[in-house]
Amino acid sequence: MSKRVAIIGIGTTGFRATTPDVSYRELTYEAAMKAYLDAGVEPKDIGSFVSTAEDFFEGYSIADEYSPDQVGAVLRPIYTVPGDFIQSLASAYMMILSGIGPISVAQGLSKASNMLTLSEMVTFAMDPIYNRPLKESPHAVAAMEMARFMYETGTTREQCAKVVVKNKKNALNNPYAGHSVLINTDYVLNSEVISYPLTQMDISPHSDGAVVVVLAEEETAKALCDKPIWIRGIGWCSDTPGLETRNWGEAIYAQFAAEMAYKMAGIRYPRKEIDFAEINDEFSYKELQHLEAMRICKKGEAGPLTEIGGTEIAGEFPVNTSGGCLGVGNLYELNGGHKVLEVVRQLKGEAGKNQLKNVTTGLAQSWRGVPTTTGTVVILSN
């Protein structure tokens, strides 16, 4: 069997700050319906399903109980990956290559608006013996990392603020985005300090939404789809979970995940061989840190590149044309799903006003958020 697997369908509800009119069931059903229509498949054609959820974010213990109904997977092979969406995508990909049917599905959901004590929940993920008793907010952990990153690379707060401005502006033309706005760097720098050097505007607000992706092996993909989007490389990595044992300045997880994906894709010079990227910018500085970790920019170069507009839509290496987490909203487990969505839209020529010209290869990268050091990368081509 060929080793090539493609995305043949994708569906989403879009992302917005609240979704009071629907429960997680209807949200997922809508994304799944759209994805299956897009792919031209029915649930019975699908060999395996993977859902993405974390108990405490859903508010259920054993959140996987509530996964099959919405995606048509009743009494079918479905399981849950408590991880990033791109890990679910990797699972769905590996299942096809293992012979569990020619078609598989990855699903993700965010109902962040339903989580009233979000900060407490994220704190609940910290080490119970060494970290939690200090009662530090998760934003403080990110701020410490930002400070170290800035120190090691010479990146300035202004450059980080530029990321916010760029992404929230890009989001204006993205019909799926929930937090678009036109601002300038002064606005970002002067907004309320949350945990220095992080201000309110440096932090992605959250959004709700769902994404479902349908994958197929080569023959089936070509039969069903005019524009299959091929998975050229995929990688994921977990660095140390301990705050005390991690490298604060560099995103090592992103580096390893990217190298794994590059190796699979046969990519040696990512800046040249990849046309654009959707990168986790949950906190403004993260976009820069990730760009450098993935060798798209050299150390210390991401900030200056952003400053001169190199990562704008019209720039030399467009980053987060969708608006990223800052413009679309932080979707937690689903962040990777939104990144994949944008890369697919661009590669299919369906990105509307933010459409990039002549793109063939895009990269989607995600991170699981504070306090983790887990990241994922997937490289797609049309």
Add this chain to the structure above:
Amino acid sequence: MRRVAIVGAGLTKFYRNVQETPKELAFEATKMALDSCEMKLSDIDCVVHGTAPDAFDGIHMKGEYLSDGSGAYRKPYMRHYVGGGTGVMSPIHGWFHVASGMFDTCLVVAEEKMSSAYPHPAGAFLTIFDHTTEQPLFPTLIWIFAIEMNRFMTTHGYKKEDIALVAVKNKKNALDHPSAQLGAEITVKDVLDSEIMAWPVNRLDISPTSDAAACIVLAAEHVARRVTEKPIWIDGVGWALDSAYWCNRDLYYPDYVEVAARQAYKMAGIKEPSKEIHIAEPYDPFTYKELHHIEGLQLCKRGGSVQMLLDGVTQRTGNLPCCPSGGALGVGNPIAATGLMKVIEIFSQLRGEAGKRQVPGRPTCGLAQAWGDLMQVGTVVVMRS
């Protein structure tokens, strides 16, 4: 699709209120597994981890916390989760990492520390029920088991005293298991006289809260043959999740186990499971569940499991030993680790390394099965020597 084998295994002791942290438990099992096949962490390409509700250990995103204890430092690491079925989903998840061709070796770890949850881990199960239509009624996990056991009994006319034999058998088997928490010689009367928890469930019908970790090492064929003389092949995998609307289903029969089993049998080329499966570890969190699952696994006809038990077929010396390890009832039930413990039991039995628990004859084909959620999940793995 490549052939994948289990080449090593490790298991901690199963206790309630273990001193070690969840990370440390995971480390102990992982180290033992690697040592058992003389492999090092650097030989491992990827790690998968199975652990059930985060509410037990009291850590959100528990998988991340456990990653270093599971050997996943700077490696591709992924957690999988299907409630109680997680333990047998673990080898499946690991299996396709290797079978897909993406990795040659995979470390599969399962850990559970239930004792951390206060006032009692059972309380965490309140939140598995639908938050709007069921939680306000304050249900507990024992109720849903009792509800199913009742339906199972009234449909087939099974009697409690017959079902109690499962506890007698498994707890006795567990006396020979090094990790066992609750090995004991008990009688049917002991079970029937034990405290009523939620009729028809008595205290001795239930497996205990427990803390433990388990680990197996998977390798692609070309690596497996180098590493060990006795690779145990994962020849069939199956898993299925039924609808969350559990009150809309007839609970007397586990469709989800049948669907998962058929998928695994098809892959393994098994046409008559009751003949071709020599040894089985069905999941037995409650006494009746072993019987319920044996029927779902097609190891006997519907309504035939009690007779099979009474005839001694499922004893270690019988034609189809079930839970020779002592199962969850005898060894302990730290959810995810239990399922992997069962996989390890079949692995050991097929290699002739099960010590005092070794079943007579030379079994060459065995299966492990787990169940989970709101009477929803079946996960099945068929193994051959």
Add this chain to the structure above:
Amino acid sequence: MEITDKMVAKTATKLSADEIQRGKVLSVKWTPKLKYAWDNGPAIGRYLAELKNGKIIAKKCDKCHRIMIPPRMFCELCWVPTGEWVYVKDTGIVNTWVVSYVDWKAGRLDIKGGVRPFTPAVIEIDGASKGMGILHHLNEVDPWKITRGMKVKAVWKPAEERTGAITDIKYFKPIK
């Protein structure tokens, strides 16, 4: 390589609940603040609203013709959007039940002191398709006289106390 007693013995150290209480080992405690406000969507939203009105509502799938309770916007088996809303009765039959001596925290009820055990049940609702059950409590019945197929009826809270929740029905009791 056989896993032996010796290998396993040093992997874990057993403590007793008492030892932990007495502080024999250092421990940390944490009570998480986990609050959620779940959007229930149109199906469950209507279900709750009708419960407030003292009614039970279901929804029909036009493909498999099941009348489903709790109502849902799509049929999970046919995987199509559901059709009309259907009021069902507030009576039903007992599909299966439990006589429980424990509460949700595994605390023991004072049965000897005269506390009635819980008797939750799956009740198939009249008017919905066969097998369509909901979880609820039974009361006003001897716990040991409950039978499969027993006919029961909902006992509602008075209208002014109903809030639009499953607990607007206090419990089900046998129909004489």
